[in-house]
Amino acid sequence: MSATQSSALRTLLASIERSASAGDDPLVVFDLDGTLYDNTHRTMRILLEFAHTHASSYRALYERLRETSPGHLKYRVADTLAALGFPDPELAQHVTTFWRERFFTDDYCLYDLPLAGAVELVNRVHKAGGVPCYLTGRDAPNMLVGTLRALQRDGFPVGRVETRLILKPSFEMNDDAFKHGVIAHLRKTGRVVGSFDNEPGLCNLFKQSFPEATVAWLDTSHAPGAPELQPDVVRLNDFTELLAGEAT
Ligand SMILES: [Mg+2]
Known part of the structure; x- marks a missing residue:
């Protein structure tokens, strides 16, 4: 100190x-x-929600996110996905849109x-x-x-x-x-x-x-x-x- x-x-x-x-x-x-x-807990919850509701299309992402902790998140969703091994820009766009629709809301700020x-x-x-x-x-x-x-x-x-x-x-x-x-x-x-x-x-x-x-x-x-x-x-x-x- x-x-x-x-x-x-x-x-x-x-x-x-x-x-x-x-x-x-x-x-x-x-x-x-x-x-x-x-x-970061709010973002983690939203990413997990995406993973759980899209697991049949994105199985690997679902598995990876379930073992990720909030401390590993980057400032931007696309950077987090890339760091986790998912650099696909189309997926990043899809997840970012899903995140943006939820992050700035009453319901989700309760996860903070x-x-x-x-x-x-x-x-x-x-x-x-x-x-x-x-x-x-x-x-x-x-x-x-x-x-x-x-x-x-x-x-x-x-x-x-x-x-x-x-x-x-x-x-x-x-x-x-x-x-x-x-x-x-x-x-x-x-x-x-x-x-x-x-x-x-x-x-x-x-x-x-x-x-x-x-x-x-x-x-x-x-x-x-x-x-x-x-x-x-x-x-x-x-x-x-x-x-x-x-x-x-
Ligand atoms: Mg601030």
């Missing part, structure tokens, strides 16, 4: 306290996919599991007086209900006056443009003291927008072609590293 990781939570909690005693809402922004939630330490960390922040702001590129028409159910099921503080849940108004809206717009709004409604995201570009954006905030990058998976992470962003594999740091 680096010195920055071990002190990051203490720094964040001190900022929350300072901001709250100054009468501001201390906002801590949490991305969902790849940050608080490990959505929280990243290690995520539930404890958000509750720690909340208990200290921080306002968790779940800010996600998921769209409200297709995913609000499932997102809310998962957050509540897993024990994240949600649906209370001192929490916020912010989804995109439409599926088509670009994720980066959406988060840029939300940042402008957050400035007017509180003080952003912390931000957690798995996309290096968004971490850099938060660090530039809120230089005093604790900004952390989750090294889970991210879109290909991401920019270099700014040096003053904390790097984490999961949230247990932060929780361990507070105890030392």
Whole structure:
């Protein structure tokens, strides 16, 4: 654990306290996919569903997927299939379409599991007086209900006056443009003291927008072609590293 990781939570909690005693809402922004939630389980479930319902046509894929774990998945479905020994572009197209029809929906986001330490960390922040702001590129028409159910099921503080849940108004809206717009709004409604995201570009954006905030990058998976992470962003594999740091 680096010195920055071990002190990051203490720094964040001190900022929350300072901001709250100054009468501001201390906002801590949490991305969902790849940050608080490990959505590889959702993709794994969809790939298995394809395999089980197409086993007579794709027997070898069925056998292979049944012995694959979520940790072996690539960012793109086609890359996962190729890595498993199925490079056929037509099959990749077929499976990708099947995946896309299910991945961005209420029902399937319930297959996600929280990243290690995520539930404890958000509750720690909340208990200290921080306002968790779940800010996600998921769209409200297709995913609000499932997102809310998962957050509540897993024990994240949600649906209370001192929490916020912010989804995109439409599926088509670009994720980066959406988060840029939300940042402008957050400035007017509180003080952003912390931000957690798995996309290096968004971490850099938060660090530039809120230089005093604790900004952390989750090294889970991210879109290909991401920019270099700014040096003053904390790097984490999961949230247990932060929780361990507070105890030392
Ligand atoms: Mg994400």
